[in-house]
Amino acid sequence: MVTTSLSLTEIARNTQIAARQLAILSTDERNAALDAIAQALESATPEIVTANEADCQVAKQEGISQALFSRLKLGAAKLKAGIEGVRDVKKLSDPVGTVQIHRELGTGLVLKRFTCPLGVLGVIFEARPDALIQITSLAIKSGNGVILKAGKEATKTCQALVTIIHKALAETKVNPDVVQLLTTREEIRALLDLDEYVDLIIPRGSNAFVRYIQDNTKIPVLGHADGICHLYIDRSANLEKAISITVDSKTQYPAACNAIETLLVHRDIAYKFLPLVAEALQDKQVELRGDVITQEVINISAATEEDWSTEYSDLILSIKVVESLEEAILHINTYGSKHTEAIVTEDEQAAEIFCSQVDAAGVFKNCSTRFADGFRYGFGAEVGISTQKMPPRGPVGLEGLVTYKYKIVGDGHIVATYAGDDAKPFTHRDLE
Numbered sequence: 001m002v003t004t005s006l007s008l009t010e011i012a013r014n015t016q017i018a019a020r021q022l023a024i025l026s027t028d029e030r031n032a033a034l035d036a037i038a039q040a041l042e043s044a045t046p047e048i049v050t051a052n053e054a055d056c057q058v059a060k061q062e063g064i065s066q067a068l069f070s071r072l073k074l075g076a077a078k079l080k081a082g083i084e085g086v087r088d089v090k091k092l093s094d095p096v097g098t099v100q101i102h103r104e105l106g107t108g109l110v111l112k113r114f115t116c117p118l119g120v121l122g123v124i125f126e127a128r129p130d131a132l133i134q135i136t137s138l139a140i141k142s143g144n145g146v147i148l149k150a151g152k153e154a155t156k157t158c159q160a161l162v163t164i165i166h167k168a169l170a171e172t173k174v175n176p177d178v179v180q181l182l183t184t185r186e187e188i189r190a191l192l193d194l195d196e197y198v199d200l201i202i203p204r205g206s207n208a209f210v211r212y213i214q215d216n217t218k219i220p221v222l223g224h225a226d227g228i229c230h231l232y233i234d235r236s237a238n239l240e241k242a243i244s245i246t247v248d249s250k251t252q253y254p255a256a257c258n259a260i261e262t263l264l265v266h267r268d269i270a271y272k273f274l275p276l277v278a279e280a281l282q283d284k285q286v287e288l289r290g291d292v293i294t295q296e297v298i299n300i301s302a303a304t305e306e307d308w309s310t311e312y313s314d315l316i317l318s319i320k321v322v323e324s325l326e327e328a329i330l331h332i333n334t335y336g337s338k339h340t341e342a343i344v345t346e347d348e349q350a351a352e353i354f355c356s357q358v359d360a361a362g363v364f365k366n367c368s369t370r371f372a373d374g375f376r377y378g379f380g381a382e383v384g385i386s387t388q389k390m391p392p393r394g395p396v397g398l399e400g401l402v403t404y405k406y407k408i409v410g411d412g413h414i415v416a417t418y419a420g421d422d423a424k425p426f427t428h429r430d431l432e
Contacts, residue, residue, distance in 0.1 A: 008190045010195035011180050013149065015120050019145030020106035023117045025173055027094040033140055033174040034090040040168035041083050041133065041161070049076055051160040052129065059127070059153045067255040071152050072127035082133040089137040089380035095398040096143045104429040106418065109410045115402045116404050117143035120198035122191050123383060124213065126151035126205050132161050134374075134381035135202075136179050141380075142401040147191065147198065149182040156190035159183070160357050192217035202396075204384045207337070223395065226311045226337040227257025229369045232328040232344035232354065235266040239273055241366060242344040243280050248368040249342065251284040255313045257385065258362075258372040262308060263319045264328045267293070270321045274298050286315045293321040308335045325350050329357050336360060338387040340372040361387055361394035 004266055006014070022030070027417050041048065052074040061070055074082075101113035118266025121144050129288065132148055139146040150158040158181055166176040191198065195218045203213040207226045214221045233242045249260040274297040279290060289303040296328050307318040308331070318343075322328045332341050340362035343354040355363040362372045370394065379397025386393050392400030417424050 008182070008187055009180075009194065009197075012113060012120065012191075012194045014177040015145040015147055015180050016178035016197045017119050019143070022145065022176050022178050022334075023096070023143040025143070027096075028169075029173045030094075030140055030143065033169055033172040033428075034086055034137055036168040036172050037140075037165055038083050038086040040164050041079070041086070042225055044164045045076055045079055046155065048074065048079055048160050048164070049061060052154075052157040054290065055129075055154055057155045060154050060377045064127070064153060065138065065313075067275050068127045068153065070153075070253070070255040071150075072129070072157075074129050074157055078130055082130045085134055085375060085381045086137040088375070089141050089398075092141065092380050092398060095141070095402045100404060102431045104427050104431055105408070106362065106413065106424065106427055109408065109413045110431070112407045112409075113404050114407065118144040118401055118403055120197055121200050121202060121383070121401070122147045122149075122194075122198045122219065123202045124149045124188060124204065125384075127153040128204075129154045129157040129161060132181075135383050136165060138381055138398060138401060140174060140178065142398050144177045144401055145180075147180045147182065149188055149191065151187070155183055166246055178382075180326075183202065189216070192219065199402075202342045202384050222384065222386050222392070222400070227259070227339045227385075228262070228309065228311050228335060228337040229258055229260045229311075229340045229372075230262045230264055230328075230332045230342070231260045231369060232264040232322075232332070232341075232343045233266060233269065233273060233277075234325060234328075234343055234347060234354075235268040236347040236348050236350065237266075237273075237344040238346055239269070239271065239276065242273065243277050245342070245344055245366070245368050246277050247280050247284060249370055250286060250317050251280065251315065252368070252370050254315050256370065257311075257313075258369050259313070260369050261310065261312050261316075261318065262331075262335070262351050264330070264331060265319065265321050266325075267321050270294070271297055274319070274321075281317060284315070286317050288317055288319060290319040291321060293296065294319045311337070325353060333357075333359050339371045339385065340364065342367065342369050361385065 098115045099112055103111045105111050123135050162181040169176040198219050202222045203210045210223050239354055268317045278298045288300040289307055290300045291303055303318040336361045341358045341360045342364035345351050351365045374395035374397045382395040382397050385395050
């Protein structure tokens with residue numbers, strides 16, 4: 001049930017128990033659960049869309065930003081894509097039980113390292129109900145339980161989704177308690193204290209929000225903060241490609257965290273390129289802000305220091321002219337959020353320098369930053385995008401939701417046999 005009189009500790013304990021049951025189910029049993037979810041969501045499309053329309057109406061009355069509204073809106077087409085994502089996850093290889101190391105340590109003494117679920121995920125996200133569908137499918141496929149907390153804007157939609165998912169799971173081998181939904185802000189703080197039951201927190205929101213989560217829990221946090229992404233147009237760029245990539249990176253879905261917020265242009269091509277790209281962007285109703293040199297070329301408002309570190313999530317783009325590739329890299333490494341950065345160039349050496357020196361989870365050449373996405377990477381879906389250095393990094397799919405165990409099988413073996421003056425040597429022989 002979505003609404004319950006149980007305490008949050010009891011909910012987390014039940015999720016942990018259900019997750020342990022899920023972890024030992026077969027691939028076919030977990031896949032059958034995903035099939036059931038996809039079919040149930042499909043059948044309940046009108047009900048889900050109605051719940052979402054109610055959320056959207058309230059959000060509009062409360063003055064929600066356009067960026068958040070775009071994320072909140074879950075029409076039939078967007079829901080259909082989410083359901084197809086569930087089916088795509090089902091088709092992926094099972095990440096659980098993969099043998100990574102199979103090694104003979106000594107005669108009759110064999111080591112295996114194999115993948116296993118993390119346990120229980122705590123995922124906190126803002127107004128994106130379709131993220132609930134993605135996260136749930138990835139959690140079940142990888143054998144993990146999940147406790148979800150969506151933004152208040154999406155409460156009715158998420159309650160409808162989880163109710164439908166619970167009914168679907170009740171007809172399978174998967175305990176419905178493996179998926180839980182929290183609905184109040186107070187529960188976020190309480191969730192962060194449940195390190196006995198929750199194994200990983202995944203926050204999806206602003207930099208300040210992610211920092212708050214990291215500072216207020218002992219549970220490991222998979223950080224996804226701001227999406228301040230850049231596109232650098234190099235001196236050797238093909239201008240036709242550059243215009244197309246710029247427009248797509250900014251306008252295809254401006255509310256996305258992988259949309260660009262700053263365009264960097266090499267001075268050698270600025271006077272030719274800027275009028276062309278400005279016309280293309282303004283045709284898409286993009287508000288442009290530029291540095292002094294940019295303003296000399298095109299008639300736009302001034303960019304401030306604050307603009308370079310702002311995630312607009314809207315049809316706004318700041319533009320800066322740089323003297324060199326090195327200056328572009330310095331700007332990106334100073335103001336970027338380590339999410340996704342791209343270069344447009346026909347110079348292979350410049351591309352190599354850019355990709356090796358830019359500090360980001362994704363570095364692209366001659367393509368839109370909007371490709372930074374778990375579905376587009378072939379992961380089926382993603383639980384979020386991590387901008388931290390330690391793996392998993394970038395879009396996090398199934399492989400980021402498993403850890404591993406070491407298993408040794410012997411036959412009365414003891415360490416004393418392999419120590420001392422007459423020590424028996426280890427064989428350390430890799431096996432098939």
